[in-house]
Amino acid sequence: SYELTQPPSVSVSPGQTVSITCSGDEVGNKYVSWHQQKPGQSPVLVIYQDTKRPSGIPERFSGSNSGNIATLTISGTQAIDEADYYCQTWDSSTVIFGGGTRVAVL
Amino acid sequence: QVQLQESGPGLVKPSQTLSLTCTVSGGSINSGSYYWSWIRQPAGGGLEWIGRFYLSGSTNYNPSLKSRVTISVDTSKNQLSLKLSSVTAADTAVYYCARVIAAAAWGDYFDYWGQGTLVTVSS
Numbered sequence: 001s002y003e004l005t006q007p008p009s010v011s012v013s014p015g016q017t018v019s020i021t022c023s024g025d026e027v028g029n030k031y032v033s034w035h036q037q038k039p040g041q042s043p044v045l046v047i048y049q050d051t052k053r054p055s056g057i058p059e060r061f062s063g064s065n066s067g068n069i070a071t072l073t074i075s076g077t078q079a080i081d082e083a084d085y086y087c088q089t090w091d092s093s094t095v096i097f098g099g100g101t102r103v104a105v106l
Numbered sequence: 107q108v109q110l111q112e113s114g115p116g117l118v119k120p121s122q123t124l125s126l127t128c129t130v131s132g133g134s135i136n137s138g139s140y141y142w143s144w145i146r147q148p149a150g151g152g153l154e155w156i157g158r159f160y161l162s163g164s165t166n167y168n169p170s171l172k173s174r175v176t177i178s179v180d181t182s183k184n185q186l187s188l189k190l191s192s193v194t195a196a197d198t199a200v201y202y203c204a205r206v207i208a209a210a211a212w213g214d215y216f217d218y219w220g221q222g223t224l225v226t227v228s229s
Contacts, residue, residue: 001169031213035153042202042222043153048215086153090212093166095143095155 002091004098011104012077020101022070022087030089032070034063037100038083046085047072079105108132110203110220118227124193128186128203128220135184137161140207142186143216144177146199154199159186161208193227200224 004024012018022032032050035043045054047063050070060075070089074081082105087098114126128142135142144156157167159177167175176189186203205218 031209031211031215033215035216037153042219043216044219045216048217049209049213054217088153088216090214094168095145095158097153097155100152 002089002096004087004089004096006085006087006098006101008099009102009104011106012074014079014105015076017073017075018077018103020072020074020085020087020103022072022098023068024070024089024096025068027068027070027089028066030065030091032063032065033088034061034072035086035088036081036083037086043086074103077103077105081105108205108218110205110218112201112203112220112223114223114225116224116226118193118197118225119229120194120227121192124188124190124197124225124227126188126201126203126223126225128188130184130186130205134181135179135186136181138208140205140217142177142179143204143206144186144188145202145204145219146197147202147222148199151199156188156190156201158206195227198225198227 034047036046037043046061050065051063062073064071084100086100109131111129118124141160143158157177174191200222202222203220204216
């Protein structure tokens, strides 16, 4: 079965840039979404179709996807960006989630 | 503004069937542009997709749950439902319903999530 692998955690200083990777076999041939989840809240879509931002999502969130790695980048990270981030794609008519990455803003 | 609200028993006994409902407001549950999914999340764990009720009325399920899951839609009530049979403690989780925008080339994406409902499996 298809798998997406994310680092369990990353840390970033306020104002800096952080990138979260999501690796999968030829994931660049699939569309990837990214979901942000803060403690006690439902997930929120921040990137879809690799690079698109839903209405209301700040421009500091961007995405890319090529080869075996999809990446979510947060530029000028703010304290409010501290959350878990999940990548997600489709394979054989089923949804695949990555294990999630906790972003700590220190 | 579309809103999704999950509801159902918060406690289910082992071996019984878990039944949840997701009520959709602010839009029709019946559309050619979007469809519906269930996702769950154990405490401290990641997201696990359960399945979907697709545009054509067809369903797809997580292979690991397929033998125990049924997802259906009641258009008269604007509700999505989930039934998970023969539950064990491993099925204890927060259960979410979500709307999925249908797009070409498997570019479908989740745009609205419910607030989630905690279901505990315990005797």
